[in-house]
Amino acid sequence: MESKHELEKYVEFALSGAPEIKGDEKRRWLGEFREKVVFALTDDQIQRKDIWRILEEKTKDPRVSTMIVKGQVSGEIAGKLMEICRKGGKDYKTINNPDFKGDIAMILASHRAVNEENIWIDPGSLLSDKFYHAKSHRLCKKHMEELKELHPQFAADFQELTFVDKLAGITCGICGGEPDVDYFYRVRTRK
Ligand SMILES: [Zn+2]
Numbered sequence: 001m002e003s004k005h006e007l008e009k010y011v012e013f014a015l016s017g018a019p020e021i022k023g024d025e026k027r028r029w030l031g032e033f034r035e036k037v038v039f040a041l042t043d044d045q046i047q048r049k050d051i052w053r054i055l056e057e058k059t060k061d062p063r064v065s066t067m068i069v070k071g072q073v074s075g076e077i078a079g080k081l082m083e084i085c086r087k088g089g090k091d092y093k094t095i096n097n098p099d100f101k102g103d104i105a106m107i108l109a110s111h112r113a114v115n116e117e118n119i120w121i122d123p124g125s126l127l128s129d130k131f132y133h134a135k136s137h138r139l140c141k142k143h144m145e146e147l148k149e150l151h152p153q154f155a156a157d158f159q160e161l162t163f164v165d166k167l168a169g170i171t172c173g174i175c176g177g178e179p180d181v182d183y184f185y186r187v188r189t190r191k
Contacts, residue, residue: 028102030068030095035113038064046105050127059088064108071096073105127151136173143174
């Protein structure tokens with residue numbers, strides 16, 4: 001019976017053209033074959049505000065020819081993506097297909113098969129939750145130091161509270177501390 005099964009499969013392939021599995025693959029990878037994908041972002045990842053610098057670097061990869069973006073991404077995000085392609089000299093393509101499956105929002109694709117295994121973002125290259133959800137990008141000394149140690153690549157996006165900030169009552173975006181109360185105390189008692 002094995003041989004009959006094989007024969008049936010063969011007939012099916014012959015009638016339908018490409019094996020169905022290839023069609024599924026293309027529905028997942030925004031119309032491309034997986035072997036051409038250099039880098040991919042999911043629907044959730046593409047919403048993150050700390051993704052842009054990393055994506056800009058990835059787009060410069062000489063193997064990348066085109067950025068392919070799912071039509072459902074917001075206009076604001078699409079605008080940023082186009083700008084990255086423009087800077088990197090890569091083609092930009094939006095693709096709409098109701099049959100797409102899965103949660104891939106964007107791929108960087110090559111003209112040819114690259115068989116890149118590692119197409120996902122390294123979680124360590126993104127901000128940890130604590131810093132990602134900071135209420136502002138002004139940090140107390142302690143949290144600025146922690147940021148520099150954990151995420152040196154994002155240090156320039158944050159700023160340590162300055163003397164003027166403290167005078168204005170601005171507090172750390174993470175811990176809510178601390179305009180330098182001691183300082184005011186010293187000033188008052190000096191009089
Ligand atoms: Zn703090």
